[in-house]
Each structure stands twice: as structure tokens, then as C-alpha cells.
Amino acid sequence: MHLAYPAVLSVLLFCTGLYGVLARRNAILVLMSVELMLNAVNLNLVAFDVWLSRAAEDTLHSGQALTLFTITIAAAEIGIGLAIVLAVHRNRGTSDIDRLRDTAEGHDPDHDSPAAGQAEKAEATA
């Protein structure tokens, strides 16, 4: 199989993931998009490892080994990420990233913006 197929597939996957991270509003979907990007990288790693090991006499298959690392870390990351999303949802009643703006400059945690509350209502009625 030509190297171009997995490479193009991986680029497509990565771009889909990138779009999801940048544009999705639900935190869970953002996490899923991160997974897509990681897997695009994994695909790349495996494809290039196979391509390179074809020429070499003996190889350590370091690309495949690195993929195993990535999968493990991705599992841990998704566990922690989902736990955080769950905690945020329990705490705030939403996992909408656009509403989680506590780090904004000039944000006042004492009276949680009545403007945001009104916007929420407006959104609900719309």
C-alpha cells in the first residue's frame, strides 16, 4: 500500500479533530475531537514506521512502540478529562465551553454575571 493513503487519511482525521476542538461548544465533543487528532498521529506513526522498516535491516519499531505510549496516555487523558467535564457539569449545570469563562479578564466571581443569566434565558426562549 502506498504511503499516501494512510497519510492523507491521517491529515483528514487531524483536520476534523482540529475543527472539532476549535468550533465545538460541547466539552465532550471537544474531548472526542482531541481523540481524533491523537489517533491521526497514531496512524501516521504506524504508517511511517512500516515504511521506514521496509528499507532497514533490523529495526526497533520505535514508531509502533510510541503509538502504544500515545494510546495509554490518551486513555488516561480521556479519563481525567471526562471526570473534569462531569464535575463541571454537576457544579454549573452545563458543559458548554462558551459559558465557562471564569478566567476572562475582569470576571467577578462574587456576583456571577446577571447579564450571562439573562443571555441564557434569551437563548432558552429563542
Add this chain to the structure above:
Amino acid sequence: MTTTTLAVLVPLLPFLGAVAGLLLGRTAPGFVRPLAVLPTLASLVLAAVVAVRQGGGQAVTAATELTPTGSVPIELALDVDGFAALVALLVTVVATCVQVYSTGYLREDPRYPSYAALVSLFTSAMLLVVYSGDLMVLLVGWEIMGICSYFLVGHYWETPEARAASIKAFLVTKIGDVPFLIGLFALATDAGSFRITKILGAVASGGLDHPTVIALLLLAGVAGKSAQFPLHTWLPDAMAGPTPVSALIHAATMVAAGVYFVARLLPVFEASQAAMVVLAVMAAVTMVGSGLAALAQDDIKRVLAYSTIGQLGYMTGALSVADRGAAVFHLLSHGAFKALLFLAAGVIIHAAGTNSLAAMSRMGHLRDRVPDAFWTMTVALLALAAIPPFSGFFSKESVLGAAEHVATGHTEHAPGAAGWTVLIAGVVTALLTAAYATRLWLLAFHGRGTEAPDHGRQPLTMTVVLWVLAVPSLAVGGFAYRVLPDWFDGDDLAPTLTTSVLGTGVALIGGIVTYAAWRHTTSLAMGVPLGAVAAHPEGDAGQVEAEAIASHTPVYGGVAYAPDPADPGRLLLGPLHRHAAVGFHLDSAYRTLFVRPVQGGAALVRFLDREVVDTYVRGAGALPRWLGIAVRRAQTGNVQTYVSALLAGTVVLAVAAVLVATGA
């Protein structure tokens, strides 16, 4: 134990008592009272033993070098001569009486532990001053007294009067202490030692190069500590402290330190005729001015405060005519009867619920409520007015006799001008002293009007002490003038006929004139009701006094003043009364001369700092602040925006890297 060991223990015991009292004050409140009274009592016994062993003979001296300084060494020296032994005895007697009295006076005070410890520390510092043979060590005790008086005068720090008075006492005495310190250095440089014995030796052999400068510098410190004109203004205000503190600090010990210091170093002052004349003029102004001011005061303790200043004037007067025996004799007898006067005044304030003489003069039967205070105060006032045979008569006549001795031509030690100044001022002051003593007695004990409130008997600790102090006020003078010359320089202290007749005569005239004025004005008292008493008459004496001090200004319109037409002092002083009541406007003069310029300077510095220096600092910070404001706008809180920016940056960097790598 040797006399030296005993003498070392005398200042050490109250110091240890103070340390233990401060440490145990919270954890073991049961020990506070014994720790306050017993060390002072023990050092009283030891001081008595030291005095008996010393016996007026050869001075007990001991010294060990404290620290090598490179030039003049500082030595931990002990020098107990007849003066030191007797003054230490006075200090310990008064301190013990005050400690015993305080256990009753402040029995419900929550700050009693720290108060008692400070009184002990104060006593120890005074004893250090008395026994020390090295001027630097003496200065340590001198300054500890200053800081202790700051804390003790400010004991009722809830009242603004006490806060202001404690700061004023501290600052005014410090104004004197700065030249004092320079004077000590100059003296030590000239004499080559801080040891008093060596300095006196150097003076005797004419080794002082600048006696006038040194003496005048030292006099500034003495004037501050001993409340002499023009640095006396702190003492009347310091009456905002508790009465036992007034008795201890402002009658018998701290103010005595200045007089005692001059007495010890009298040859240094004698070396300069100018210093002696300055001392005499200072004493004369102090005596007459304080006598007039005392006649116009309304607060019973302020009368006593001005009287203290006047009696200290007698002592400095005696020093200015080079008779330190007479000065210390008056110091001893005055210490006894003035402590008694203050402590009795405390009892009266407690019983009457007010410190105002105008209010007391409208109270019937006050003397039946406090018979102990009445009788002992009568004794002490007679001693103050120098009526024979009370002790004040003998000591005051010894001062006047010494002045007369110099004025009549025996000018080998002191200039004749000093003699005449002190003699005339002393006789005038004798008249004024008798007048204000009579006024105080008549207004406090012969009031007419509503019954004085009855709070039951005063605590035993407060009344017994009065009788203990009444004994020396009554009897000591009569035989002391025969015994004391053996302890002092050997000069005769017996009263001479001329000054005795003159002094007693003017004292009697002063008393009779005041009585006549009082008979004349007392009928007016009914027409003008006056008086406010403490809100908690059942509280302990300290609380009653604090309330009386706090309420004096709102009720009568001034700390020292009451609009009372029945006051005999008002009739006697005539137009002077208005000025005398405020201490001849010296406070407002100082305010104009010193306080206002300092405040103006402070305002200028504040303006320069806030408006000029700060402008540059703020200007330097403006550009980063504006940049920060611009950058802060990017901080929206939306994580996806941040990631987008990150991506854009990465892409730009990647493209740039590729372009660089390909060489385009």
C-alpha cells in the same frame, strides 16, 4: 553578705520582679500581687541595711569594666555615698507604699499585671540611677524611666487625654535628653572617664576645658526630667495617669532623678558661674510660675502637679547656691509628703467620684467619708506649706538658709546673684504654696451642699499606706536636720532665725488671706451649681479616676479649668487667673513655635512626596499599564479562542521555518 552585694541586689530585685510579673501575668494571676509587692519590699529592707552600713561614712564603691569602647571605657560601677543611700531608701519606701496602694486602687483593673511589672521596672531603673557610679549606666536607668513613664502615664489609654499626655511626657523629656547625652559625652571626653569619682577628681584639679557648655547641656536633660521651666509642661498633663503612678513618678522618683544627678555632679556645675546663674533663674521662674498656676487649677491632681514643679524649683534653687545637702534634704522630705498627698488625693477622688475641686466644694461631709485621707492630707499640706514643726518646714528653711548664706556674701561656691534670686523667689513661693495648700484643703474638705456619696470604707491597703507616709511627713524633719549633715557634706542644715521667721510669716499670711478670700466667696457657691460624678461609683478607684479625667473637659470646658465664681483662687489672682489656669499659655506658645512649623514642614514633605515624586513614578508606570490594558482585552475566557490563536501562531511559525529552510 557584703555591703556591695546587698547594694547590687537593691536594683536587681525589682527588675527580676518585673520580668517575672510580665511572664506570669497571664498564666498565673495569683502570683502577680506578691510578685509586685515582695521584691520591692525586700529591696526596701536591703536599702535600709545598705544605708545603715554605709552610715554616711566612706562611699562604698565597686567597679568592673562592662565593655571596652576604644576610648573612654564604660564600667559597671557602684558608688554608694550618703546621698545615694538615703535617696535609695526614699525611693524604695515610696515604691513599696505605691505597690501596696495599687493592689487596692487597681484591684479590678484587667491590665494590673503589666502595670505592676512596669512600676517594678521603674523602681529598679531609679535605683540604678541612684546607685550607679558610671554615667553611661546611669543614663540607661534614666532612659528606662522615660519609657516606663510613657507606658504608665498612658495606662488609661482609652481616654484621649492619657494618650496625648503619655506622648507629650515622652517627647518633652527626650528633648532634654538629647543635649544631656551630648553633655555626657563632652564631660567624659574632658575628664577621660564616665566614672563619677574620676570626673569629680578631674574637676577638682581643674581638668575641665568647657565647664559652661557641658553644664548647660546637662541642665537641659535635668530640666526635662525634673520638670523645670521651660520643659515642665509635661508634668501637669501627666496627671492623666493613675494616681499611684503620679505619686511614684511625678513626686518622689523620676522627677527627683534630675535633682539627684545635679547633686552628685555639683562640682561640675560649680565650675561655671554662668551655669549656676542659669540654674537659679530657672528655679526662680519655675517656683513662682508654678505657684501661681497651682492656685488656679481645678483638678486636685493638677494642683499637686504644679506644687511638685514648685518644690523641685526649691531643690534646683538650693543646688544653684551650691548647697546639695539642703537640696537632697528637701528631696527626701518632699518625696514623703508629696507621695502622701497624691495617694490621699486618689482616695478623695474615689470617694467623691470627681477630680474637680469645684465639684468637691459643693459636697458636704466629704471629710467624714474619708477620715484617714483627711487627717493625713492635713499633715501633708501643713508640711507642704512649711509650717513648723512639720518636715517640710525644716527642709525648706535649709534651702532658704543656704540662699541667704550666699546672698549675704559667702560667694566662694556660687554667685551672689543666684543667692538673691533664689531667696526672693523662695519667699514669694512660700506665700503662694501656703495659699494653694489652704485653697486645696478648704475646697476639698469644707464643701457645703448635698451629701457626698457613700461607698463604704476605702480598702485597707489604701488607707494604711497613708498613715505610714504621714509619719515622715510629720516627724522626720525635726531630727533629720541634726543627723543629715553627717551623711551629706557636713554643711549645717539647721533653720536660721531670719529665714524661718520670714518663711513661716509669709506662709501664715498666705494661708490667712486665702481663708479670708474663701469666706468671702463661699457664699457664691450655692448660686452656681456645678459638678459631675463618675458613672460607676461602685467600681474600683482606678475606674472612677479614669471616668473623672475623661469627663472633666466635657463638663467644665477644660482639663485644668472650671467656671466657678466661688473659687478663692479666682479672687486672689484677679485677671491673672485666666492665664494661670492654662499654665501661662506656654503650651499654646510651644504649639505656635514648634508644633505648627513641624506640621507645616510635614505637610510640605507630604506634598512633595505625593505630588512631585509620585508623579514621576506614576509616569514611568503609565506605558506598561497601557500595554497591559491592550493585552488584557485578548483575555476573553473562551479557551477555544486561545487555541485558535495558538494554531494561527504555529502555522505562521511553520510557514516561516519552511521558507527559511528552503531559502526563499
